[in-house]
Amino acid sequence: MADDPDEAPQLDVPVGMFEDIEDLKAQVANLTALVKSLTGGEGDEQSEAPANQEEVVGGEAAEGEEEWQYPPLILLLDPPEYDDELRALIEWVEGVLVPGYLAEPSADARWCHLWFEHPVAVARLHACWLAWQELTDPASCGYTGPSVWHRDHLDPCVRELRGSSGPFVGCTRGEHQIEHRLPSTVPSAWNQNAM
Structure with a gap:
């Protein structure tokens, strides 16, 4: 092979x-836009950067496209949004989580068939489900997402x-006791009328 300066070197780069x-x-580009929205877009020089970066990316953010919103904590939703979100969560828990990950309940591994009546369980499972939606999509997280989901979300949630001392401690096989975990007062941060 000759040392021709115009000839491009052959590189073995994975596709x-x-x-x-x-x-x-x-x-x-998304993080830059998020920082801009969180800081109020102060500074003319910084405000031009996200638009330029989107052009470099290839215009992936379509014009008129709504900015992505973070999902709220399910316990803060009001009906009918809460009901819709809970319905979708029940489908995932009963269709994916229970048959795939939860073995027969025991004294050391409790489970309540009425888990959706336990607010603590609903909140934890909803958070786990949101993480599952994000981390099982190779387009957004690559191929290590499912491993991260198991390690960082599923295992601690199930534990x-x-x-x-979990929310199902008072529930035994065939018996359901919801009152054992309900708090007597609602924390003021969650009480929207207190603000």
């Missing part, structure tokens, strides 16, 4: 690497729910 770079560019 997926270019997709990863484009994903990183999109994430940087807390099924543990000896």
Whole structure:
């Protein structure tokens, strides 16, 4: 091979690497836009950066597209939003989580078939489900997402729910006791009328 300066060197670059770079560019653009929205978009120089970055990414953010909203804590939703979210959560818990991950309940691994009546369980399972939605999508998290979901979300959630001090501690096989975990007062931060 001659040392011709005009000849491009042959590089063995994995095809997926270019997709990863484009994903990183999109994430940087999204984070920049998020920082801008959180800081109120102060500074003319900074306000032009997200638009330029979106152009570099290839215009992935379509014009007129709504900015993505973070999902709220399910316990803060009012009907009918709460009912819709709970219905979807029940489908996931009963269709994916229970048959795939939860073995027969025991004294050391409690489970309540009426888990959706336990606010603590609903809140934890909803958070776990939101993480599952994000971390099982290779387009947004790559191929390590499911591993991260198991380690950082599923395992701690199941440990807390099924543990000896979890929300199902008063529920035994065939018996359901919801009153054992309900607080007597609602914390003021959750009481919207207190503000």
